[in-house]
Amino acid sequence: MNGTREAPRIGVYVCDCGFNILGTVDVPGVVRYAATLEGVIVAKEYKYMCSDPGQALIGKDIREQRLNRLVVASCTPTLHERTFRRVASEAGLNPFLFNAVNIREGVSWVTDDKGEATGKAKALVRAGVRRVALQEALEPRSEPVNPNVLVLGGGIAGMHAALSLANANSGAKVHLVEREPSIGGNMARFDKTFPTLDCASCILTPKMTEVKIHPNITLHSYAELVGVEGYVGNFDVTIEHKPRYVNEDLCIGCLKCVEACVYKDPRFPNAFDLGLAKRKPIYIPFPQAVPTKVLIHAEDCLHLKFGKCKDTCAEACEKDAIDFGQKPERVSLKVGSIIVSTGYKTFDARRKPQYGYGVLPNVITALEAERFLAPTGPTNGIPTLGDGRLPKKVGIIHCVGSRDRNTNAYCSKVCCMYSLKLAHLIRERTGAEVYNFYIDMRTPGKGYEEFYDQLLSEGVKVIRGRVAEVTRAALTEAERGHLIIRVEDTLAGMVRRVPVDLVVLSVGLEPQADTQELRRMLNLSCGREGFLQELHPKLAPVSTATDGIYIAGACQGPKDIPETVAQAGSAASEALALVHRGKVEIQPYTAVVDEELCSGCRVCVGMCPYDAIAYDEEKKVVHVLDVKCKGCGVCAAACPSGAMDQKHFRSELVLAEMAGVI
Amino acid sequence: MTEYLYFPGCSLKGAGAPYEKSLLAVFRALGLGLKEIPDWNCCGATAYLSVDAEMGVVLAARNLALAEREDGKDVVAPCSGCYLALTKAKSTIAEYPDVRAKVTDALGRAGLPYTGRAVVRHPLEVLMTDAGPERLRGRVTRPLKGLRVAPYNGCAILRPYGGVDDTHTPHVLEDLVRLVGATPVDYPHKARCCGGMLTSGVQTVGLRLVEILLDAAKAAAANAIVTTCPLCQYNLEVYQNRLRKATGKDLGIPVIYFTQMLGLAYGLDDRALGMDQLLRVPVLAAPAEVRA
Numbered sequence: 001m002n003g004t005r006e007a008p009r010i011g012v013y014v015c016d017c018g019f020n021i022l023g024t025v026d027v028p029g030v031v032r033y034a035a036t037l038e039g040v041i042v043a044k045e046y047k048y049m050c051s052d053p054g055q056a057l058i059g060k061d062i063r064e065q066r067l068n069r070l071v072v073a074s075c076t077p078t079l080h081e082r083t084f085r086r087v088a089s090e091a092g093l094n095p096f097l098f099n100a101v102n103i104r105e106g107v108s109w110v111t112d113d114k115g116e117a118t119g120k121a122k123a124l125v126r127a128g129v130r131r132v133a134l135q136e137a138l139e140p141r142s143e144p145v146n147p148n149v150l151v152l153g154g155g156i157a158g159m160h161a162a163l164s165l166a167n168a169n170s171g172a173k174v175h176l177v178e179r180e181p182s183i184g185g186n187m188a189r190f191d192k193t194f195p196t197l198d199c200a201s202c203i204l205t206p207k208m209t210e211v212k213i214h215p216n217i218t219l220h221s222y223a224e225l226v227g228v229e230g231y232v233g234n235f236d237v238t239i240e241h242k243p244r245y246v247n248e249d250l251c252i253g254c255l256k257c258v259e260a261c262v263y264k265d266p267r268f269p270n271a272f273d274l275g276l277a278k279r280k281p282i283y284i285p286f287p288q289a290v291p292t293k294v295l296i297h298a299e300d301c302l303h304l305k306f307g308k309c310k311d312t313c314a315e316a317c318e319k320d321a322i323d324f325g326q327k328p329e330r331v332s333l334k335v336g337s338i339i340v341s342t343g344y345k346t347f348d349a350r351r352k353p354q355y356g357y358g359v360l361p362n363v364i365t366a367l368e369a370e371r372f373l374a375p376t377g378p379t380n381g382i383p384t385l386g387d388g389r390l391p392k393k394v395g396i397i398h399c400v401g402s403r404d405r406n407t408n409a410y411c412s413k414v415c416c417m418y419s420l421k422l423a424h425l426i427r428e429r430t431g432a433e434v435y436n437f438y439i440d441m442r443t444p445g446k447g448y449e450e451f452y453d454q455l456l457s458e459g460v461k462v463i464r465g466r467v468a469e470v471t472r473a474a475l476t477e478a479e480r481g482h483l484i485i486r487v488e489d490t491l492a493g494m495v496r497r498v499p500v501d502l503v504v505l506s507v508g509l510e511p512q513a514d515t516q517e518l519r520r521m522l523n524l525s526c527g528r529e530g531f532l533q534e535l536h537p538k539l540a541p542v543s544t545a546t547d548g549i550y551i552a553g554a555c556q557g558p559k560d561i562p563e564t565v566a567q568a569g570s571a572a573s574e575a576l577a578l579v580h581r582g583k584v585e586i587q588p589y590t591a592v593v594d595e596e597l598c599s600g601c602r603v604c605v606g607m608c609p610y611d612a613i614a615y616d617e618e619k620k621v622v623h624v625l626d627v628k629c630k631g632c633g634v635c636a637a638a639c640p641s642g643a644m645d646q647k648h649f650r651s652e653l654v655l656a657e658m659a660g661v662i
Numbered sequence: 663m664t665e666y667l668y669f670p671g672c673s674l675k676g677a678g679a680p681y682e683k684s685l686l687a688v689f690r691a692l693g694l695g696l697k698e699i700p701d702w703n704c705c706g707a708t709a710y711l712s713v714d715a716e717m718g719v720v721l722a723a724r725n726l727a728l729a730e731r732e733d734g735k736d737v738v739a740p741c742s743g744c745y746l747a748l749t750k751a752k753s754t755i756a757e758y759p760d761v762r763a764k765v766t767d768a769l770g771r772a773g774l775p776y777t778g779r780a781v782v783r784h785p786l787e788v789l790m791t792d793a794g795p796e797r798l799r800g801r802v803t804r805p806l807k808g809l810r811v812a813p814y815n816g817c818a819i820l821r822p823y824g825g826v827d828d829t830h831t832p833h834v835l836e837d838l839v840r841l842v843g844a845t846p847v848d849y850p851h852k853a854r855c856c857g858g859m860l861t862s863g864v865q866t867v868g869l870r871l872v873e874i875l876l877d878a879a880k881a882a883a884a885n886a887i888v889t890t891c892p893l894c895q896y897n898l899e900v901y902q903n904r905l906r907k908a909t910g911k912d913l914g915i916p917v918i919y920f921t922q923m924l925g926l927a928y929g930l931d932d933r934a935l936g937m938d939q940l941l942r943v944p945v946l947a948a949p950a951e952v953r954a
Contacts, residue, residue, distance in 0.1 A: 353830035472850035475874055480881065 008039035008133040011067040012125060013058055015049035015074035017104055024108040026118040030073070033122050037129045041065055050080050055087045062091035069132045073101040073125050078545060079536070094137035096588070096648060101128035127660030134653050138588040141626075145233035146336035147172040147579045152225055152518075154178030155185020156561060157341035157553025157568040159207050164572035166216035172579050175333055176211060177220045177239050182272075182289035184208055185343055189272070189367065191374040191381065193561055194421040195451035201288060201376075208290040221291055226330065228521050231630065232548030233336045233584040243326035244295035245304065246282075250321035253292035257282050260316030262309060268300045273371050277378035282313050287376055296322075337548045337575040340532060341568060342518065344554035347401030347408065347507040354469040355400065355505055360483060361386050363470060363503045366396075366418060373425045382429050383502070391432045391501040395485045396423055397467045398438040402508035410529055412508030413558040416442045419506045420452060423460045426504075435461045435498055437487055445560070463498070465490045470503050509558040522549055531557045542571040547584070550574050589631035589648045595621045597643035604635035604644055664792060665695030666783075667729050667737045671705050671744035678741065678892030680936025684921035685740050685785060687934045691925070692793050692801060696738065699728050705739070707747040708859060716764055722751030723765045726782070727774040736781040738788055740921075742818035742891035748782045749823045784819050786890050786920060787826040790834055798841055803929040805843025808947050811923070812849040812884035812915075813839050814875065816894040820853055829853075838920060839888060842927035847882035851875055856894040861901065869908070872901050876913040886916045886944040888923050895919060899941050916942040 012034040016022035027045050034043035042065055046054045049072055061067055070093060072084045077100040085095035103121040111117040147170065151162045154176050162176045176183070187193075188208075190200040211217055220239055227238035246257075261280045269275030272285040281300035284292065302309035303324055314322040346367050349357035356363045362385050364372070372383040385391055396419045402412040416438065423434040441462065443452045456462070465487045474480040475497070482499035489496045511530040512518075519526050523546045525533040532551045535543040542550045550571035553564040578584070591613075598621040605613045605622060612628035613635060615621075621643075624635075636646045645651060666689075674682040689696050702725050704710065710718035726748060729737045739745040755762045756778055769776050789798060813835040819826040827834040832853055839846040856875060860868030875898060879887050889895045899917040906913055918940065925935040926946065937943050 353828075356830075359831045473854055473874075474850070474878065 006068055008069050009041045009065065009067050010037075010039045010069040010071060010129055010132060011058065011061050011065065012037075012040055012043040012071045012073065012129065013049055013054075014043070014045050014103075014121075014125070015054070015072065016045060016047050017074060017108075018047065021074070021104050021108045021121075024111060024114055024117045025103060025121045026114065029118055030103075030121050030125060034071075034073075034125050034129065037126060039069070039133050040129060041067060049074050050083055055083070058084070058087050059091040062088065062093050068093065068097065069135070070098040071101060071125065071128045071132050072098070073103045073121065073128065075104040076102045076106070095140075096138040097132065097135055099128045099132040099135065101125055123661050127657045130660040131653050131657040134650075134656055135648070138647055141586045141588050142583045143233055143586050144583050145578055145581065146235075146334050148333070148335040149174050149575050149579075150225075150235070150237055150333065150335040150338045151176045152338065152340045153185070153342040153553075153555070154180075154183030154211070154219070154221070155341060155343045155553065156187045156204065156207075157343065157555075157564045158185070158339070159183060159211050160565050160568035161339045161341060161552055161572040161575075162211055162217050163207065163214065164569050165575060166214045168572075168576055169216070170576055170579050172216070172576070174214075174217045175220060175239075175335065176217055177223050177225060179222070179224045179242075180272075180285070181222045181244070181293075181295050182208075182285050182291070183211060183219065183221060184288070184290065186367070187561065188286065188288070189274075189374065190370050191377075192421060192425060194417045195445070195447045197421070197424070205288045205290075208288070212290050219291065220331070222295065223331075225518070225521065228338070231586075232546075233578070235335050235338060235548065237333050237335060237338070239331050239333065241329045241331065243298075243328055244293065245298065245301070245322065245324055245326050246294050246296060247319075247321045247323050247326075248291065248293050250319040251293040251317075252319060252321075253284065253294065254318075255284065255294065256316045256318070257294060257313035257322060258284070260312040262302065262312050268297065273378055274365075274368055276368060276371050296324075337550065337578050338522065339550045339552055339568075339571045339575060340518070340522065340524070340544075340555055341552045341571070342512055342515075342555040344509040344558065345512050347412075347510055349400055349505045349507050351407055352400055352505075355397065355467070355503070356470045356483075357505055360470060360472065360503075362391075362483060362501060363505065365400075366415070366422060366504055366506045369422050369426070369504045373422070373429065383426055385501055389501075390430045391426075393435070393482075393498075393500040394423075394426050394430075394432045394502045394504065395435045395437060395467075395470075395483075395498060395500040396504045396506060397470075397485070398436065398506045399466065400505040400507045401510075403439060408508055408510065408529065410508075410558075411442065413442070414560045415506040415508060417445070417448055417451070417560065419504075420455045420460070422504060422506075424455055424458065427458065427460065432502075433461070435463060435485070435500065437463050437465060437467045437485065439464070439466050445562075463487060463489050463491075463496065465496075474499075509554055512555065515555070522546065524549065524551075527557075529557070531555065542567055542574055548578065587631060587648075589646055590626050590629040591624045591631070591633070591635050591644055591646050593621065593623055594643045594645065595619065595623075597641050598622060599641050599643070601640065603638050603640060607634050607638045609634065663693055663695050665697055665735055666788065667732055667735045668696040668698045669702055669705070669725060669729075669737050669739045669744060669748070670698060671707075671739065671741045673741045673743070673892035677896055680922060680939045681740060681892055681895070681919045683934060683936035683939075684919055684925045684930075687930050688789075688921045688924045688928065689785075691928050691930060692789075692797065694788075694793065697732070697735075699725060699732075699737070702728060705741075705744040705747040706751065707743040711747065711750070716761065718747070719751045719754055719761055720765050720768045722747050723755060723776055724769060724772070724774065726752060726778070726780040727769050727776045729780040730775070730777060733779075736783050736788070738783055738785050740785050741893075742784070742816055743893060745782065745784045746818040746823065749825065752778060752780070752782060753823060784826045784890070786819070786834060786838070789924075790838065795837070795841055798838070798924070802842055802927045804927055804946075806923070806927050806946060807843050809844040809944060810847050810883055810885045811839045811844045812879040812882060812887045813846050813852055814849065814856075814879075814887050814889050814894060814898070815852050816856055816889065816891045817853065817858075819890060835888065835890065835920060839923070842923060844923070844927075847879070847884045849878065849882055849884070851878045856891075856897045858893065858897075861897050868897070869901055869905060872897050873905050873909060873911075873913065876902065876905065876915060877911065879915055880911075880913060884915065886918055886923075888918055888920050890920055902941075914942065916940065916944040918944065 266278035706718035706721035857868035
C-alpha cells in the first residue's frame with residue numbers, strides 16, 4: 001500500500017476555474033500559503049485542474065515527487081471528487097488518500113470581498129491538508145445491481161422510459177407506478193399537439209396499450225410510493241395500491257356495472273375532466289383508460305358511505321369483480337434504479353384574481369380548454385359558453401402566473417405554443433375571432449416559429465401586453481354583457497379594451513403539490529422553483545445527487561412533449577447502463593470497532609438501521625458486518641465509550657479538519 | 663355595551679353630515695357605543711400625504727396615539743379617506759424604522775407615546791363582523807322590499823390595504839343590501855373609481871368616471887346607489903344635473919350611505935338619518951303596503 005505510515009508528502013493543487021475562483025480568490029497567494037503547511041511538498045496553481053493537462057500535472061507530480069497525499073482545492077466534490085480519485089489511482093496512489101477542498105461553491109461564488117474569500121480559501125486548504133495527513137488507504141467495495149427499475153408516474157415521460165427499458169430486453173423488469181386510476185398523464189387530456197397538430201390520443205393510446213401488455217412491464221395503477229430504503233443498485237421500495245373496490249384481475253371493463261348503478265345519471269365531478277363532466281360513483285375515468293378497469297369512488301358510493309344500497313352494480317357484474325371489502329394493499333419491490341417522472345400541476349388561476357377565474361362566468365384555464373376541445377370531453381370537442389352558445393370572440397391570456405414576480409418568476413416554456421394551438425383549434429371548431437395577449441412570443445423549437453407564422457396567416461390576432469384585468473364593468477352599450485379584457489398594447493402604445501365572450505387563461509406549469517414529500521422520500525433536492533433538481537444542468541440533466549435515481553419530464557422543470565420524451569429516453573439509457581455494468585462501487589466508509597474500548601453495552605446494535613452489528617458473546621464486544629454496513633455513522637455517534645468509528649470519517653480526521661478551519 | 667372610538671374626520675362634520683347622523687343613529691339602535699376621540703385632528707389624507715408624506719404620517723399617528731389612551735377600544739373611521747390614511751400611516755410606521763423614529767420623536771415632544779397597537783376599522787366591517795348578520799337583520803322593522811340597490815364600494819376600503827372585504831370581488835355591501843330586504847342589482851362597477859379629487863382637479867376625467875358609474879347603475883335598473891364613503895357619495899350625487907345637461911342622458915338616481923339604508927330599514931326617523939340633507943331620496947314602499 002502507498003504507505004499510510006510514511007511521513008506525509010502532500011501535494012496541494014489550487015484551481016483557478018477560469019475566473020470562477022481566480023476572480024474572487026487570490027489563488028497565487030493561497031498556493032504560496034499552502035506551500036508553508038506541514039507535510040506539503042509541492043503546491044501549484046492551474047487554470048483548470050479538471051482538464052487533461054491539469055490532471056496530467058497532478059499525476060506527474062505524484063509519480064516524480066513520490067507524493068503520498070493529495071489535496072485539490074477546486075469546485076464541489078459532487079462534481080470532481082471522482083475525477084481526482086481516478087487521477088490519484090492512475091498515478092499509483094490510493095484514491096482515499098485524496099481530499100477535495102471546495103473553494104468555488106463554498107467560497108468564491110458566495111463571497112464578495114476578495115480579502116475575505118482568500119482568507120476563507122486558505123483556512124479550508126489548511127483544514128484539508130491536516131485532514132489528508134491522517135487519512136488512510138481504503139479499498140472500494142462493489143455490490144451487484146438489481147436489474148429491475150421502478151418508474152414513478154405513468155404520463156408520457158414514464159411510459160416512454162418504461163417502454164425504452166422494457167424493449168431493451170436486458171433482463172430488466174420495469175415496475176410502472178401511477179397514482180391515478182389510468183396511465184396517460186396530462187397528455188391524455190389533450191386533443192391535438194403542437195406544432196404538427198397530430199392527434200394526441202392517436203399517438204398516446206398505442207403506447208398506453210403497449211405498456212399494459214408488455215411482458216417486461218408490471219403496471220401498478222392507482223398506487224403510490226410510500227417508502228424507499230437502500231441505495232443505488234439495491235433499493236427496497238414499498239408501494240400502496242389504493243382500493244378500487246373492483247377486482248382488477250376479474251374486471252373486463254364491460255361497464256355493465258356503471259350502467260346498473262342506482263344513480264341513474266352521472267352527478268359527481270370527474271377528475272380526469274377537471275370536474276367539467278360528471279360521472280357515477282362507479283366509473284371509468286375516460287374511454288381509452290389503461291387499465292380498462294372500473295373503480296368506485298368511496299365518498300360517492302352509497303354502499304361504501306352508508307352501507308345501504310341495492311348493490312345493483314355487483315348484481316350486474318357477471319365476473320363477480322365488485323369487492324366492497326377491498327383495503328389499501330402494500331407491495332414490496334426490489335429494484336436497482338428509480339426513474340422519477342411525476343409531471344407537473346398547472347398554476348391555480350385563482351391566485352390572479354384580476355382575471356376573474358372562479359368568479360366570472362366563461363373564464364376558463366387552458367387545461368379546461370383542452371378538455372372542451374377533446375372529442376371525449378364535456379362538450380364533445382366544440383367549446384361552448386356556459387349557456388350553450390358558441391363564442392364569437394375569444395381572448396387567450398398568456399403568462400398567467402408565469403414571468404411574474406408576484407407568483408412564479410420563471411417562464412413556463414410551453415404556454416406560448418399551446419396557446420397558439422388552442423387559438424387554432426377554437427377558430428376551427430367555433431369560427432370565433434381569437435385574440436392572443438402575450439408579453440413575448442416564445443416559439444423556439446423545430447417547426448414552432450413556422451407554426452406561429454401559420455397562425456398569423458390564418459387570422460389569429462395577437463396583441464402584445466400583459467393583461468391588466470378581465471372585467472364585466474362595461475363603459476359602452478357595445479361592451480355590456482361581455483367580458484372586457486383591459487390591456488396596454490405595448491406595440492401600438494395605447495390602452496385597449498377588448499370585449500370577448502370567452503377568456504382562456506394560459507396557466508403556467510408548477511411542481512406537483514407533494515414534490516417536497518417525494519423529495520424527502522427519495523433524498524433528492526429541489527431548485528428554487530420547487531422542481532426536482534438535476535445533478536448538473538448541462539452535463540447530467542437526468543441524473544440526481546442520489547446515485548441510481550433519475551428524473552425525466554416536467555417534474556424537473558416545464559417542458560413540452562418532444563423534450564419530455566427525449567429526457568425519458570435519456571433516463572432509461574442511464575438506468576440501462578447501470579444494469580449493464582452489473583455492479584456498483586460502494587464507498588468503503590464502514591464502521592470499525594476498537595475492541596479495547598468497547599464495553600459491550602450494545603447501544604449501537606439497537607441503533608443500527610441495517611442490522612449490521614453483531615455481539616460477540618465470548619469477547620463481550622461488538623463487531624461490524626462489513627457487507628451489511630452502509631456507513632451511515634449512527635453507531636459512531638451513539639457509542640458512549642468512543643469505541644465505534646467510521647472509516648474516512650474517524651473522529652481524529654474530523655477534529656483535525658475542524659482545527660484547521662479555526 | 664361594546665364601545666368604539668369614533669374618528670369623524672372633516673367630511674362627517676361637513677358635507678358628510680348625513681353619514682354621521684345615520685352612523686350614530688344606527689350604532690345607537692344596535693346598542694353599540696361610539697365615543698368621539700377627544701381632540702382629534704386631520705387624518706392627513708390627500709393633500710398632506712401628497713405634499714409632505716412624513717408630516718401626513720405624523721398627523722395620522724397623532725390620532726392613533728390619542729386612541730391608544732383608551733386601550734382595547736377599536737377606532738372606527740367611517741370616511742374611506744380617513745380609513746386609508748390611518749391604515750397607511752400605521753403600516754408605514756411599522757415597515758420603515760426611520761419614519762417610526764420621526765413619528766415617535768414628534769409625538770414624544772407632545773407627550774404622546776405611539777406603539778401602533780390601535781386597531782383601525784371601517785363601520786361596514788364592524789357592523790357585519792361584531793354585530794353580525796343575524797343581529798343586523800333582527801333589528802329590521804321595515805324591510806326595503808322592492809328597492810333595487812347598486813352596491814358601490816369605491817376604492818379606498820378595498821385597496822391597497824383592504825381589511826373590509828375581498829379586494830377583487832367585494833360582496834359584503836351586497837350582503838347587507840340583501841339583509842335589509844332590498845335587491846342588489848348586478849353592478850360590476852362596484853369597485854371602480856368615483857373620480858375622487860379629479861372631479862375638481864381634472865373635471866373632464868373626473869366627471870367621465872362619475873358618468874360611467876351612474877350610467878351602469880341606471881342600466882341595471884337600480885333605484886338607488888349605496889355608498890360607504892363621503893367623497894363617493896358627493897361625486898355621484900352632486901354632478902348628476904350637470905352630466906344630464908352634458909350628455910343628454912337621464913342619470914338621476916338617489917345616492918345614499920349604507921348607514922342610511924340600514925336606518926331606513928330599522929324604521930328610524932328620516933331627519934335623524936339626515937335624509938333631508940340629500941339631493942334625492944329613494945322612494946320606498948309605504949310601511950303599510952309592506953306589511954300587507
